[in-house]
Amino acid sequence: MKAVLCRKYGEPDDLEVGEIDPPALTPDGVRVQVDAAALNFPDILMVQGKYQYKPDFPFSPGMECVGRVTEVGADVPDIQPGQRVIAHPWVGCFAEQVVAPRQVVFPVPDHVGDAAAAGFGLTYGTVYHALIDRGGLQPGETLLVYGAAGGVGLAAVEMGKLLGATVIAAAGSPEKLAVCESYGADHLVDYSKEPVRERVKDLTGGRGADVIFDPVGGDMTDTTMRCINWDGRLLIVGFAAGRIAELPVNMILIKGCQVVGVAYQRFSRLQPAQSRANMAELMGWWAAGKLKPHVSMTFPLDKAVDAMKAIVNRKSTGQVVVTT
Numbered sequence: 001m002k003a004v005l006c007r008k009y010g011e012p013d014d015l016e017v018g019e020i021d022p023p024a025l026t027p028d029g030v031r032v033q034v035d036a037a038a039l040n041f042p043d044i045l046m047v048q049g050k051y052q053y054k055p056d057f058p059f060s061p062g063m064e065c066v067g068r069v070t071e072v073g074a075d076v077p078d079i080q081p082g083q084r085v086i087a088h089p090w091v092g093c094f095a096e097q098v099v100a101p102r103q104v105v106f107p108v109p110d111h112v113g114d115a116a117a118a119g120f121g122l123t124y125g126t127v128y129h130a131l132i133d134r135g136g137l138q139p140g141e142t143l144l145v146y147g148a149a150g151g152v153g154l155a156a157v158e159m160g161k162l163l164g165a166t167v168i169a170a171a172g173s174p175e176k177l178a179v180c181e182s183y184g185a186d187h188l189v190d191y192s193k194e195p196v197r198e199r200v201k202d203l204t205g206g207r208g209a210d211v212i213f214d215p216v217g218g219d220m221t222d223t224t225m226r227c228i229n230w231d232g233r234l235l236i237v238g239f240a241a242g243r244i245a246e247l248p249v250n251m252i253l254i255k256g257c258q259v260v261g262v263a264y265q266r267f268s269r270l271q272p273a274q275s276r277a278n279m280a281e282l283m284g285w286w287a288a289g290k291l292k293p294h295v296s297m298t299f300p301l302d303k304a305v306d307a308m309k310a311i312v313n314r315k316s317t318g319q320v321v322v323t324t
């Protein structure tokens with residue numbers, strides 16, 4: 001089968017497209033003929049050797065996909081060949097076939113397009129876990145989202161509105177903020193031009209945001225303790241900017257706030273029943289038209305490197321998808 005291959009850690013340009021044997025079926029595995037796979041920022045970290053999970057070489061990046069089931073393992077009674085599914089096995093989806101453990105495979109209706117389906121699981125699964133399980137976001141609270149036009153950022157804007165929060169979207173250009181506005185953001189902050197701390201204080205009557213969703217890190221994290229409300233929750237989601245900030249613990253005390261880690265992969269491995277329950281609720285919201293995944297770019301498998309460069313160069317909004 002054709003696959004994008006990482007033979008050593010490096011940059012997206014070091015990836016190859018080649019032919020390899022299809023992966024072996026496991027007893028709890030579901031073989032999926034991949035139609036489309038989503039690209040997430042952690043795919044790039046995995047190729048660079050900076051992600052916490054380090055698969056053996058050669059591996060194909062691609063954490064999640066949509067496609068048809070062609071074969072199931074002996075211990076999989078409830079998924080049949082021919083079913084259309086989304087799957088997030090965390091690696092291997094930039095290939096014509098992938099074998100995913102049953103617990104991360106979910107049937108999807110035929111009317112949902114490939115591009116929208118490919119990136120649904122990991123993005124919305126992360127945001128649900130962040131805002132609800134970890135952040136306890138309540139209706140009427142103020143949610144501040146950094147990197148708000150990115151993959152998880154835009155889903156956080158959308159889900160924040162669905163949960164009844166007032167959403168402040170912070171991103172790096174007017175074009176990106178226009179996308180956030182179209183997903184319901186109440187207030188827009190362009191952090192390439194405006195001081196985030198002052199704007200958030202102005203927008204919240206001096207109190208600061210109740211929940212801050214931070215997938216960017218670096219300078220953005222540095223500002224959070226100055227614009228978080230009493231009893232607020234800072235959700236540490238990622239470090240797209242590269243630098244891992246250090247927080248002044250005295251400010252955590254003074255603000256009476258919590259700094260909360262969000263690790264969706266570990267959560268779904270360590271708490272599979274809760275993770276599947278979350279996904280069931282997300283699928284219900286999706287079927288009811290309450291969630292609309294935004295895909296800004298699609299690339300063929302041969303051009304997966306260009307897809308990665310679009311993310312690295314901050315060109316995309318929402319999700320980026322690779323089709324096989």
Ligand SMILES: NC(=O)c1ccc[n+]([C@@H]2O[C@H](COP(=O)([O-])OP(=O)(O)OC[C@H]3O[C@@H](n4cnc5c(N)ncnc54)[C@H](OP(=O)(O)O)[C@@H]3O)[C@@H](O)[C@H]2O)c1
Pocket residue numbers: 039040041042045122126147148149150151152153170171172173176215216236237238239240241242262263264265311312313314316318
């Ligand atoms: N904790 C978890 O379980 C989990 C799950 C999924 C993703 N993540 C993490 O969340 C972060 C975002 O992932 P994603 O898939 O949403 O990525 P994405 O679509 O590329 O979004 C990242 C956003 O970060 C902003 N950004 C600021 N500085 C940047 C820089 N130097 N390089 C690239 N982007 C920069 C960009 O917006 P502006 O241009 O507007 O600043 C961009 O839209 C990553 O760190 C990823 O590892 C964590």
